[in-house]
Amino acid sequence: MVTAYPQLFIGAAVLVVLAGAAVLAPAITRFDPAATDFSAVRQAPSALHPFGTDQLGRDMLSRAIYGGRLSLTVAVSTVALTLICGATLGFVSGSRRGWVDNLIMRVMDGMLAFPGLILALTIAFVLGPSVTTVIIALAVARTPPLTRLIRGQILALANRDFIQAAVAVGAPPLRIATHHYLPNLVSLLVVQASLSAGTAILTESSLSFLGLGLPPPAPSWGGMLREGYLYLEIHPLQSFIPGALIFAGVLAFNFIGDGARDVLDPAERWRRTP
Amino acid sequence: MLRYVVRRLLLAVVLLFVVSLVTFSLMSLVIGDPVYAILGPEASADQFTIERLRQELQLDRPLPVRYVDWLGHAVTGDLGRSFRQPIPVRDAVLARLPVTLELTALAIVLAIAIAVPLGTLAALRAGGPVDVALSAVAAFNLSIPNFFLGILLIYVFALRLGWLPSAGFVTATSDPFGNLKLMLLPSLTLAAAYEGGFARYVRSCMVEVLGEDYVRTARAKGLGRVVVVGRHALRNALIPLVTVISLEIAGLFGGAVVTETVFSLPGVGTLLTESILGRDLPIVQGAVLFITAAVVLTNLAVDLLYGFLDPRIRVS
Numbered sequence: 001m002v003t004a005y006p007q008l009f010i011g012a013a014v015l016v017v018l019a020g021a022a023v024l025a026p027a028i029t030r031f032d033p034a035a036t037d038f039s040a041v042r043q044a045p046s047a048l049h050p051f052g053t054d055q056l057g058r059d060m061l062s063r064a065i066y067g068g069r070l071s072l073t074v075a076v077s078t079v080a081l082t083l084i085c086g087a088t089l090g091f092v093s094g095s096r097r098g099w100v101d102n103l104i105m106r107v108m109d110g111m112l113a114f115p116g117l118i119l120a121l122t123i124a125f126v127l128g129p130s131v132t133t134v135i136i137a138l139a140v141a142r143t144p145p146l147t148r149l150i151r152g153q154i155l156a157l158a159n160r161d162f163i164q165a166a167v168a169v170g171a172p173p174l175r176i177a178t179h180h181y182l183p184n185l186v187s188l189l190v191v192q193a194s195l196s197a198g199t200a201i202l203t204e205s206s207l208s209f210l211g212l213g214l215p216p217p218a219p220s221w222g223g224m225l226r227e228g229y230l231y232l233e234i235h236p237l238q239s240f241i242p243g244a245l246i247f248a249g250v251l252a253f254n255f256i257g258d259g260a261r262d263v264l265d266p267a268e269r270w271r272r273t274p
Numbered sequence: 275m276l277r278y279v280v281r282r283l284l285l286a287v288v289l290l291f292v293v294s295l296v297t298f299s300l301m302s303l304v305i306g307d308p309v310y311a312i313l314g315p316e317a318s319a320d321q322f323t324i325e326r327l328r329q330e331l332q333l334d335r336p337l338p339v340r341y342v343d344w345l346g347h348a349v350t351g352d353l354g355r356s357f358r359q360p361i362p363v364r365d366a367v368l369a370r371l372p373v374t375l376e377l378t379a380l381a382i383v384l385a386i387a388i389a390v391p392l393g394t395l396a397a398l399r400a401g402g403p404v405d406v407a408l409s410a411v412a413a414f415n416l417s418i419p420n421f422f423l424g425i426l427l428i429y430v431f432a433l434r435l436g437w438l439p440s441a442g443f444v445t446a447t448s449d450p451f452g453n454l455k456l457m458l459l460p461s462l463t464l465a466a467a468y469e470g471g472f473a474r475y476v477r478s479c480m481v482e483v484l485g486e487d488y489v490r491t492a493r494a495k496g497l498g499r500v501v502v503v504g505r506h507a508l509r510n511a512l513i514p515l516v517t518v519i520s521l522e523i524a525g526l527f528g529g530a531v532v533t534e535t536v537f538s539l540p541g542v543g544t545l546l547t548e549s550i551l552g553r554d555l556p557i558v559q560g561a562v563l564f565i566t567a568a569v570v571l572t573n574l575a576v577d578l579l580y581g582f583l584d585p586r587i588r589v590s
Contacts, residue, residue: 106288106292107292107296109289109292110289110292110293110295110296111296112524113289113292113293113524113566113569113570113573114293114296114524114562114566114569115524115525115526115527115528115529115531115565115566115569116524116525116528117528117529117531117532118527118528118531118546118562118565118566121531121546121547121550122297122300122301122558122562123300125550125558126300126301126303127303198417202419205419206419206421206532209419209421209532209535210531210532210535210547211547211551212547212550212551225421225422225425229425229536232425232428232429232433233433236429239422239425239429240426243419243422243425243426244422246419246422247417247418247419247422250417250418250419251413251414251417254413254416254417255413
């Protein structure tokens with residue numbers, strides 16, 4: 001399993017480390033991520049501060065870990081919300097057809113013309129800065145592509161015999177959705193969930209980097225990078241640590257997504273690597 | 275061809291309409307009294323500004339009326355005035371637009387210039403070292419946040435090696451060479467997220483095309499490898515790349531916002547983030563509308579180009 005799907009294994013290993021650190025945060029670090037110490041600003045890594053300290057003397061390791069807690073929570077919540085919205089809209093659009101389908105898809109087309117980041121920025125601006133806002137903004141930005149994907153899958157499935165049979169025997173729509181469509185969408189949803197989590201971390205940290213995401217003093221990787229960037233010349237570590245963590249988080253979810261696709265859909269794998 | 279062009283144009287108009295509707299509805303959702311949301315906590319200090327805002331926003335009129343009114347003005351290029359500076363929104367955005375367009379255009383050109391040779395080489399020796407390297411580069415590029423890549427590039431090339439400037443700006447018209455030197459790191463940064471994907475796509479199209487009969491015929495005629503690949507295979511392998519590029523246009527403009535901020539370029543992206551932080555609603559609205567309109571129009575141009583390059587598309 002490990003050697004057959006190296007991507008999946010590497011992704012899962014990185015995620016376990018990041019998520020483990022986030023869950024066990026208080027046990028790993030005894031520093032408060034927001035506690036300042038002006039006698040120890042911008043320190044190089046030491047036994048006391050393995051990642052060094054920032055411009056206010058805050059412990060970078062505990063900021064990194066608590067930042068990961070926030071980033072992962074936002075990513076998981078965003079994915080849950082995106083899947084619910086995308087699956088519902090995609091299913092309604094694909095199975096009802098007609099004007100409902102047309103209306104939903106034209107609105108999605110319009111939203112797809114917005115760069116995801118700009119849609120998220122705008123929503124964060126409209127609702128004001130908070131964790132909930134960021135989750136809603138990210139989910140709204142990610143819903144249109146997922147809706148389109150699920151609708152396509154529903155349209156492809158609708159003509160298959162087992163769906164036609166279920167319709168012919170008079171199964172109620174909700175039952176057809178949960179018992180006939182859903183099992184056939186699981187692999188698509190698993191892959192998309194993982195890839196969306198990667199996008200969520202990327203977009204959330206972009207928002208925070210721009211100063212429009214999670215409001216300070218909450219430690220977030222993007223926010224840490226925003227502050228660290230000001231001291232790039234004298235204390236580059238303060239930028240490199242949060243940057244590397246965002247990279248690792250996104251890479252983990254992308255690898256898991258790609259790896260899961262290889263496991264769940266072997267045919268696709270052969271097509272991609274002839 | 276004419277029917278194809280007309281259909282694309284109509285679609286673009288519908289899309290622009292939806293985009294304006296989404297932008298307007300989003301902005302009208304600003305929670306609470308928009309006047310206070312825009313002005314922030316210091317609002318009570320300045321009664322005059324509050325009255326001016328109320329009149330300007332026409333809050334007493336129903337939403338659909340305001341939308342139609344706003345759209346009517348927007349179509350003629352009148353997007354209102356900034357809350358912070360005494361300038362029309364249109365002028366503020368237009369002044370920043372060239373930098374953003376230059377950045378995205380350079381990034382597309384760079385991404386293609388890197389992706390085509392890389393993808394072709396990888397396809398010629400599938401499973402070889404270039405192919406393996408391509409997979410690694412693509413995975414790296416897709417996962418690294420472009421602001422972090424930008425910061426790393428600045429650290430290495432501007433701060434450590436001192437080869438390139440890290441900030442400051444000159445326009446392309448006043449100092450073309452200085453401008454290009456300045457835009458090199460930003461456009462490399464922005465291109466990074468796309469070159470890997472483009473290259474992978476070129477690779478898979480190329481592998482497919484190399485198996486076609488006409489390529490075998492060309493080989494059987496005794497044509498050299500370079501001619502077969504360069505003249506016969508590459509041309510057909512590149513056509514589908516046009517659609518992939520059009521799918522990435524929106525993301526490219528989004529990435530430009532972040533890239534401009536990292537490199538402090540005076541583009542629409544930095545205007546947007548500054549205006550959001552300064553709660554300058556008309557500018558935010560105008561900048562969002564301009565960027566999405568740019569996405570729709572660029573997509574239209576790419577679609578038309580695609581129809582021109584591939585006759586099969588025009589017919590169906």
